[in-house]
Amino acid sequence: MSTPLNGKIAFINGGSRGIGAATARRLARDGATVAIGYAASAAAAEALAADIAAAGGTALAIRADAADAAALKGAIDTVADRFGRIDILVNNAGVLHLGDVAQFSLQDFDRTVAINVRSVFVAAQAALAHMGEGGRIVNVSSTNALRMPFAGGAVYAMSKSALTGLAKGMARDLGPRGITVNNVQPGPIDTDMNPADAEFGAVMHGLMALPRHGHPDEVAAMIAYLASPEAAFVTGADLLIDGGFAA
């Protein structure tokens, strides 16, 4: 079995389910020690860590509310204290609040920004204190950074677009340290956030070159590539994995 991430320490912000959980499994399968950050879903995160351990990997579930900057930093520091450093940071935590812009609440706006954008910055700052040459930061953005064909998604689209500028600027700052920063931009992926069997699924399929939802494992594979030593020359990039949704 190929283990390109052997010896690496990974922190996944929002790792208990969906794309985050698939990424935890995949990075662990590739040899990394994986810390699974969660906000409310302790049971799911603990069960995932136990599954990974049963499969021969090393994983730790750790409470890390992405909306709480001090708590998120504290969790990353704890993981670094325990394992010695952080090599890979995956910023996956995200929320989708839909609502017409005329009525959208400031509370939902602020929460979206706190979780989808600010936590990426906070987690990166915290991880960088423990990250050396070869470090990897991968953010889970969205194809909605490029295309927002449905109503009510203005604030979500803004939050994912913000990651494009953030990753480009961070890539510049961190290149001299041998650290890369990239975004993956998934299209419709079959998770709690966007179940394939929802009525809206068919609408999205009508907009795609490959008319289906993606599987979380397909996104995890792209994240694993960006986290690997093979991706050393990729930085500041947005990588679409969207079945042609934005094409």
Ligand code: NAD
């Ligand atoms: P999901 O709802 O299953 O996962 C969201 C994850 O974020 C969960 O693990 C959740 O616990 C976590 N999270 C939410 N608030 C948090 C907080 N305050 N602190 C810590 N964790 C928190 O859906 P998903 O599809 O797996 O979403 C993962 C990422 O993928 C999100 O950033 C989402 O915006 C992005 N995305 C999803 C799709 C899709 O179609 N499913 C498409 C593009 C991008």
